[in-house]
Amino acid sequence: MSRLISPLVLAILGLILFGDGAYIHAKAWLAQALLERAFDRSIATGQAVKPWSWADTWPVARVEVKRIGASAIVLEGSSGQALAFGPGHVDHTPEAGERGIAVYAAHRDTHFRFLRNVAIGDVIDVTRSDGQHFRYRADSSAVVRFDASGIEATAQGFELVLATCWPFDAVSSGPERYILHATLIEADR
Amino acid sequence: MSSYDTTDSDEHPLLRGLIKVGLFLLAQGIAVLLVAFVALLVSFGTGWSATTEQAGLLQPGEARSGSLLLKEDGATTEAIRLGTDIDITVSGPTLRARVTQVFRNPTKDWVEATYVYPLATNGAVDTLKMVVGDRVIVGDIKERQQARVIYEQARSAGQKAALTEQERPNIFTNSVTNIGPGETVLVQIEYQEPVHQSGNEYSLRLPLVVAPRYNPAPIVQSVDFRKDGSGWGATNSDPVPDRDRISPPVLDPAKAAPVNPTSITVRLKAGFALGEVKSHHHNVKIESPDASTRVVTLADGAVPADRDFELTWKPAAEKAPSVGLFREHVGDADYLLAFVTPPSAEQATQKPLPREVVFVIDNSGSMGGTSIVQAKASLLYALGRLQPNDRFNVIRFDDTMDVLFSASVPTDPAHLGEALGFVNGLQARGGTEMVPAMRAALTDKLADTNMVRQVVFLTDGAIGNEQQLFETITAMRGRSRIFMVGIGSAPNTYLMTRAAELGRGAFTHIGSVEQVEERMRGLFAKLENPAVTGLSAKFSDAKADITPAIIPDVYRDEPLVLAAKLDKLAGSLEIKGRVGDRPWSVTLPLQSAAEGKGLSKLWARRKIGDAEVARTLREMTPDDSDKAILALALDHQIVTRLTSLVAVDKTPSRPAGEPLRLSDLPINLPAGWDFEKVFGERPHLTPTQLRERHADARNLPATRRPTPAAQDAVRLPKTATSAELKMIAGLVLIVLALVLFVFSRRRPLLTDAA
Numbered sequence: 001m002s003r004l005i006s007p008l009v010l011a012i013l014g015l016i017l018f019g020d021g022a023y024i025h026a027k028a029w030l031a032q033a034l035l036e037r038a039f040d041r042s043i044a045t046g047q048a049v050k051p052w053s054w055a056d057t058w059p060v061a062r063v064e065v066k067r068i069g070a071s072a073i074v075l076e077g078s079s080g081q082a083l084a085f086g087p088g089h090v091d092h093t094p095e096a097g098e099r100g101i102a103v104y105a106a107h108r109d110t111h112f113r114f115l116r117n118v119a120i121g122d123v124i125d126v127t128r129s130d131g132q133h134f135r136y137r138a139d140s141s142a143v144v145r146f147d148a149s150g151i152e153a154t155a156q157g158f159e160l161v162l163a164t165c166w167p168f169d170a171v172s173s174g175p176e177r178y179i180l181h182a183t184l185i186e187a188d189r
Numbered sequence: 190m191s192s193y194d195t196t197d198s199d200e201h202p203l204l205r206g207l208i209k210v211g212l213f214l215l216a217q218g219i220a221v222l223l224v225a226f227v228a229l230l231v232s233f234g235t236g237w238s239a240t241t242e243q244a245g246l247l248q249p250g251e252a253r254s255g256s257l258l259l260k261e262d263g264a265t266t267e268a269i270r271l272g273t274d275i276d277i278t279v280s281g282p283t284l285r286a287r288v289t290q291v292f293r294n295p296t297k298d299w300v301e302a303t304y305v306y307p308l309a310t311n312g313a314v315d316t317l318k319m320v321v322g323d324r325v326i327v328g329d330i331k332e333r334q335q336a337r338v339i340y341e342q343a344r345s346a347g348q349k350a351a352l353t354e355q356e357r358p359n360i361f362t363n364s365v366t367n368i369g370p371g372e373t374v375l376v377q378i379e380y381q382e383p384v385h386q387s388g389n390e391y392s393l394r395l396p397l398v399v400a401p402r403y404n405p406a407p408i409v410q411s412v413d414f415r416k417d418g419s420g421w422g423a424t425n426s427d428p429v430p431d432r433d434r435i436s437p438p439v440l441d442p443a444k445a446a447p448v449n450p451t452s453i454t455v456r457l458k459a460g461f462a463l464g465e466v467k468s469h470h471h472n473v474k475i476e477s478p479d480a481s482t483r484v485v486t487l488a489d490g491a492v493p494a495d496r497d498f499e500l501t502w503k504p505a506a507e508k509a510p511s512v513g514l515f516r517e518h519v520g521d522a523d524y525l526l527a528f529v530t531p532p533s534a535e536q537a538t539q540k541p542l543p544r545e546v547v548f549v550i551d552n553s554g555s556m557g558g559t560s561i562v563q564a565k566a567s568l569l570y571a572l573g574r575l576q577p578n579d580r581f582n583v584i585r586f587d588d589t590m591d592v593l594f595s596a597s598v599p600t601d602p603a604h605l606g607e608a609l610g611f612v613n614g615l616q617a618r619g620g621t622e623m624v625p626a627m628r629a630a631l632t633d634k635l636a637d638t639n640m641v642r643q644v645v646f647l648t649d650g651a652i653g654n655e656q657q658l659f660e661t662i663t664a665m666r667g668r669s670r671i672f673m674v675g676i677g678s679a680p681n682t683y684l685m686t687r688a689a690e691l692g693r694g695a696f697t698h699i700g701s702v703e704q705v706e707e708r709m710r711g712l713f714a715k716l717e718n719p720a721v722t723g724l725s726a727k728f729s730d731a732k733a734d735i736t737p738a739i740i741p742d743v744y745r746d747e748p749l750v751l752a753a754k755l756d757k758l759a760g761s762l763e764i765k766g767r768v769g770d771r772p773w774s775v776t777l778p779l780q781s782a783a784e785g786k787g788l789s790k791l792w793a794r795r796k797i798g799d800a801e802v803a804r805t806l807r808e809m810t811p812d813d814s815d816k817a818i819l820a821l822a823l824d825h826q827i828v829t830r831l832t833s834l835v836a837v838d839k840t841p842s843r844p845a846g847e848p849l850r851l852s853d854l855p856i857n858l859p860a861g862w863d864f865e866k867v868f869g870e871r872p873h874l875t876p877t878q879l880r881e882r883h884a885d886a887r888n889l890p891a892t893r894r895p896t897p898a899a900q901d902a903v904r905l906p907k908t909a910t911s912a913e914l915k916m917i918a919g920l921v922l923i924v925l926a927l928v929l930f931v932f933s934r935r936r937p938l939l940t941d942a943a
Contacts, residue, residue, distance in 0.1 A: 019919070021917075083906060173908075173909035174909075
């Protein structure tokens, strides 16, 4: 019996750790499902709809890259809590489709895992919660430090930046960020 | 455990082991899912409810800080008191105003007071007097820096001093220093201004309060190079570098009684028999000493300075005189002021060209209250006046912008209906980013030269970056003509006049809903009728310096106003132009000019305006225009961007060692404005408001909008989770546990076998 104690303890520890990691993914996946529903209602009613009654954020846009079949619902704000559920619209940046650079950030291992597959020239579609639709084309990417992104939110053009952590396959978080820059090519208001 | 092992180990030991491992894995899987979902729910609950504050949205400190800080009750009751008396004498084509500001210090301290106040845009401020007790000290005109130095020296020497500086052609600052406890100091300034004429109606406009301005966050960077020519410099990215100087504290009308009581007297000597005399926004008493003279005073005594005073008068005769010629001899030169109203074109001779009209409406927070109602009513009236073959578009802006149609559309019921719905749904909120809207309006997408392109711009003009707007108009005006409609109780008249001048259009003011129809009708008469074009003026004998140098087109019912400096008063003035497609000319003999007052100042003021316009149009370098302005200002003793008036009482009054307290005098919110729309309210974080976050964000103080994003680059959030790491570590542990388990099962077997 005593010989089984150490493997059991190890197994439980492993279980908790694994579960802890798994719930991050479970949360990310479940939240997106709920968000998808809230976003559709948002478009239908024209009002911000919370994905669950006690939520503190709400979907503001859907970002899609049709070529690779990727899609995610973007939330207002980029606090750690919001990012757990979906890409966040970084505070103090304009809404997609407005003048300036709209910045969406998300985790590299959940919602923006697809970012590594987005090539320059790909079309990125953004549907805002007011139903307006904007089409961007990815035109450059860069790796920058989180505090020296070089992104001026008040830029003159109509631009979009998708940001996530770099490198994609690292297991610990570092100061580097991968940013994909795109410019508005079509607006359907 | 050992007995269990030994009993089972005889039969299918391996199978048993596998089943156990399988069961273990199954249990583990269920546990993982359970743990995951329990953790998920716990996380949803605690993680979210803990987020009681959203960073970046709630900044009550910011919302209530800075120059717009409300003084608490204690402070306001103990502050410097200001009273203003305005005395205006209208003599025919010009008026002279004397503005007396009474600074009373009820406190126990020595105080320096600054007061930001508006004056008429075309006014030439030429006199400053400071009255201390029974002494009158007359101010001198000096270069701005020099005047400031003189003033500051007097301040530190304990002498009373007054300084008048120009912040904008229609915003001035008076500073008075070393006002002793219990003392009263009078500061008097005087200015000269031409009377405005439009059609049959003459008018004067007396602004009484500087409306709070929206000062956009820096966007365009300019560079200040070091003077040593080393090539190094710093970027200067503020479109309103003097924002502090034009943002005096504003009192919340809900919390403080109105301040700055003002009394007004107008002595009207029209020079012709008067018909209707009307004050549009104040109750007045009108006395009539004779047919051509009126004395207008406020009926209720002093009023709070919170809206423009507007007085109009009409001649008793059916038609106002279409020509006026006035002269003044100053020094060795003669100055001439001419008003000529060209005849209106005959409609029948020419079918008007179809028009493309772009309406731009300002729905920023400063338009809240009555202004947005007036603006909407004006725009709805304008839409109703469009002809079937016209095309139109509508643009609305605050700190965001919407263009209703991607290009101008035909005036048909469907499009009109859509536009009416759009306009009716507008709400006033947010900042005033006027430049992008003007740019959109001037973008000539149709480029149809068979149509006349007109931009009708409805705004209160409450912005601090006028120059940026002027540059945009200059760069992009193309063939468009810009018509400004000034809305509200205290519009920025400087912006209206200069924008209309640069845009070769006209402007009008609407101060109340009752004025909408009359004023818009007048504006449409200008829009719908051909202008008088190709105007030129020539003196037969005299050598003349004429202003405006390039005579603008004149719209229906507007007079052409010319000022000139002449070497001798002889011969005649001939004005030529085209009314519609017909040539027109008029000749005025100079000998018949009547004596006028202060015409030299008006000429100089107009020349200074020309130099500023030339600078905007890049026809003059900044250095050249500054030189020209400085010379004119010093010559004619006028306050400008580059010159100030300063008066110093040589008798020291403040004993050495007594401290001096600075007091920025608060101003009223213009009448009809909505305080919360402009300065924002403290956001309440209730769920119902959360979904309107964008509205909240826009309601933050427009003039001091938090702009962290503009100054530094965006900081990117942390975007990696520890999920992978945890799962890998967890798996490693589980595998390790399995290995250990299997190993511990194997060992007895091995020993048994052995």
